[in-house]
Structure formats: structure tokens, C-alpha cells
Amino acid sequence: MTKYDVVFEEATESDALALASFLEEVSSETSFIFNDSESFSVADLKIALALSLNRLNRICLLAKIDDDIIGVVNVTSSDSYAIDHVGDLFIAVKQAYSGHGIGHCLMELACDWAEHSPLIRRLELTVQARNRRAIKLYQDFDFVVEATKTAAFKLDDETYLDVLLMSKMIGNKK
Amino acid sequence: MTKYDVVFEEATESDALALASFLEEVSSETSFIFNDSESFSVADLKIALALSLNRLNRICLLAKIDDDIIGVVNVTSSDSYAIDHVGDLFIAVKQAYSGHGIGHCLMELACDWAEHSPLIRRLELTVQARNRRAIKLYQDFDFVVEATKTAAFKLDDETYLDVLLMSKMIGNKK
Numbered sequence: 001m002t003k004y005d006v007v008f009e010e011a012t013e014s015d016a017l018a019l020a021s022f023l024e025e026v027s028s029e030t031s032f033i034f035n036d037s038e039s040f041s042v043a044d045l046k047i048a049l050a051l052s053l054n055r056l057n058r059i060c061l062l063a064k065i066d067d068d069i070i071g072v073v074n075v076t077s078s079d080s081y082a083i084d085h086v087g088d089l090f091i092a093v094k095q096a097y098s099g100h101g102i103g104h105c106l107m108e109l110a111c112d113w114a115e116h117s118p119l120i121r122r123l124e125l126t127v128q129a130r131n132r133r134a135i136k137l138y139q140d141f142d143f144v145v146e147a148t149k150t151a152a153f154k155l156d157d158e159t160y161l162d163v164l165l166m167s168k169m170i171g172n173k174k
Numbered sequence: 175m176t177k178y179d180v181v182f183e184e185a186t187e188s189d190a191l192a193l194a195s196f197l198e199e200v201s202s203e204t205s206f207i208f209n210d211s212e213s214f215s216v217a218d219l220k221i222a223l224a225l226s227l228n229r230l231n232r233i234c235l236l237a238k239i240d241d242d243i244i245g246v247v248n249v250t251s252s253d254s255y256a257i258d259h260v261g262d263l264f265i266a267v268k269q270a271y272s273g274h275g276i277g278h279c280l281m282e283l284a285c286d287w288a289e290h291s292p293l294i295r296r297l298e299l300t301v302q303a304r305n306r307r308a309i310k311l312y313q314d315f316d317f318v319v320e321a322t323k324t325a326a327f328k329l330d331d332e333t334y335l336d337v338l339l340m341s342k343m344i345g346n347k348k
Contacts, residue, residue, distance in 0.1 A: 147321030154256050
């Protein structure tokens with residue numbers, strides 16, 4: 001692959017359109033990523049990105065080459081007190097840039113943000129049990145498998161797949 | 175307790191106000207139930223109940239004495255194909271009617287609905303690990319513990335509680 005400069009930065013409302021295309025693209029590249037069409041609308045992303053800026057319980061970080069989004073990591077927790085310490089993590093990298101450490105950098109930034117957050121005590125994510133590469137990445141950041149959710153995901157051919165629930169405790173805050 | 179006639183019926187839009195009061199009441203009675211204030215608004219409940227009627231992936235059943243709601247069971251799955259077979263189950267019974275089998279009846283109706291659904295393949299729920307009585311009820315209906323989610327719930331005094339993820343496969347549909 002050609003040498004390139006990757007910039008990592010927090011997403012803003014103005015990234016909504018590019019982010020929608022990015023999510024559309026990565027979810028069409030692989031059946032590992034769950035395409036919940038509702039959450040990919042530009043309007044919804046604009047709202048979500050506006051919400052995320054300068055919030056204790058949300059962050060959306062982008063990996064960009066020039067203006068092209070090649071990766072994203074998003075952490076969101078509920079606004080409800082009882083679970084606002086539980087950050088849901090989502091990460092995706094364009095296939096063309098896979099294997100170059102972009103995912104690693106994004107995970108590092110997200111975990112670092114969580115460690116410095118006064119709110120987040122727990123990060124969690126779900127990943128298809130067959131997605132060994134992603135699981136390895138999460139394990140590298142000390143995520144552990146809390147559950148194998150039997151048949152929790154359905155492919156287009158009606159094959160049911162197991163999904164792992166993985167989590168990581170943050171700091172010694174418990 | 176006085177003898178009483180309990181009627182079990184599917185909730186309609188017109189139950190929204192009574193259901194909001196019921197949820198407010200049961201969540202103030204116990205810290206076992208998670209009061210996500212956003213979902214208890216009458217307007218949101220009206221929309222949710224209207225959506226639930228005659229849908230393959232949603233049901234909301236009420237236990238009533240006269241017009242008073244004393245229990246509810248709700249199952250919802252996503253509208254997204256990949257996970258529309260996963261029904262999230264929520265159940266609550268007023269403390270005054272606890273121990274009289276209302277929860278058992280509601281669970282039976284919900285599981286029966288799921289077994290006859292062409293869509294639902296998996297029911298799941300979360301329950302605080304300390305809520306032994308509820309866990310026993312779920313086990314009676316063949317729910318198994320898939321995960322202990324460490325510190326996934328926070329009490330008002332900032333105590334963190336473990337939460338169980340429990341699930342039940344439906345039919346031999348896998």
C-alpha cells in the first residue's frame with residue numbers, strides 16, 4: 001500500500017454525510033458489520049454527532065486520509081443514570097486499509113478516552129463469534145468474553161450466528 | 175389478599191396513560207426495575223403500543239383487575255432483519271400482587287406467543303444478579319444465564335451491581 005498520512009480526529013456534525021457513506025460502504029464490504037439502516041441516515045447521524053461533541057458519555061473518532069473517512073470508533077452510553085457508566089463501543093475500518101493498525105489506533109484512542117472519563121466504568125461490545133480478527137483486537141485491549149449469545153445474528157441466507165458479548169472494566173473505579 | 179379476577183389482555187394505545195403510571199409505580203417500589211424515564215412518557219408509550227398491535231415482532235400484555243394494571247410483559251425485537259428474531263423481554267408486577275402467580279402467567283403468555291411466532295427464535299432479558307426471585311421465575315421458563323455483566327448497573331448511592339443476561343431459544347428453529 002502507498003504511504004499515506006492518517007489523521008485521527010473527533011467527528012463533528014459536518015462529517016455526517018461522509019460518515020453515512022463510510023458506514024454504507026463498510027457494511028456492504030462484509031457481513032461482519034451489522035447494517036442497521038435506521039442508524040445510517042444522514043439526519044440521524046447529524047443529531048448523534050452534534051450530541052457527541054463535548055459530552056462525558058459519548059465520543060466519535062474518525063481516521064481520515066485527506067477528507068476520506070477510512071475508520072471510525074464510536075462509544076455511547078445511555079443518558080440514564082443507572083447505566084450511564086456503560087459505554088457501548090463500535091468500530092469499523094475500510095477493508096482496503098485493514099491490517100495497517102488503523103483499528104488498533106482507534107481502539108487505543110477510545111480506551112484512553114474511557115480511562116480519562118469521569119463517567120465510564122465499563123466498555124462493552126458485541127462481535128460475531130466467527131470474526132476472529134476483531135476478537136483478537138479486542139482481546140489485545142483486555143476485553144474479555146462475557147457471553148456467547150447463541151443465534152443472536154441472522155445472515156441473509158437465514159443462517160444463525162453466535163455473537164460474543166465482550167467487555168472491559170475501566171480503571172479501578174468499581 | 176382478597177379474591178379478585180385478573181384479566182390478561184393485549185395492551186392498546188388507550189392503555190398508555192395507565193401503563194405510564196404503572197411503570198412509574200413499580201419502579202419506585204423497587205430498585206430491581208430500571209426506570210429509564212425516557213421510555214415512560216405517555217407519548218412514547220402511545221407510539222410503542224400502537225406499533226405493537228398485530229405485529230410479528232412485538233407484543234405487550236397486561237394483567238388487569240378491573241381497569242387497574244397490576245402487571246405487564248413486553249417483548250420487542252428490532253425491525254432490522256439481522257436481529258428481528260431476537261425478542262427482548264421485560265416483565266413487571268406490582269408489589270402488592272407479588273407472589274400470586276401473576277408473573278408466572280405473564281411469562282407463560284409471552285413464551286407461548288414467542289413459540290407461535292414465525293419470527294422469534296430467541297428471547298433475552300437482563301436481570302440484576304441479586305434479584306433471586308425473578309431469576310427463579312425465568313429459570314422456570316428455561317431461560318439460562320449467558321453472562322454475568324460485571325458492574326452493569328448503578329444504584330443511586332453509586333454502588334455497582336452485576337447484571338445477568340439470560341436467554342431462551344425458541345422451538346427448534348435454529
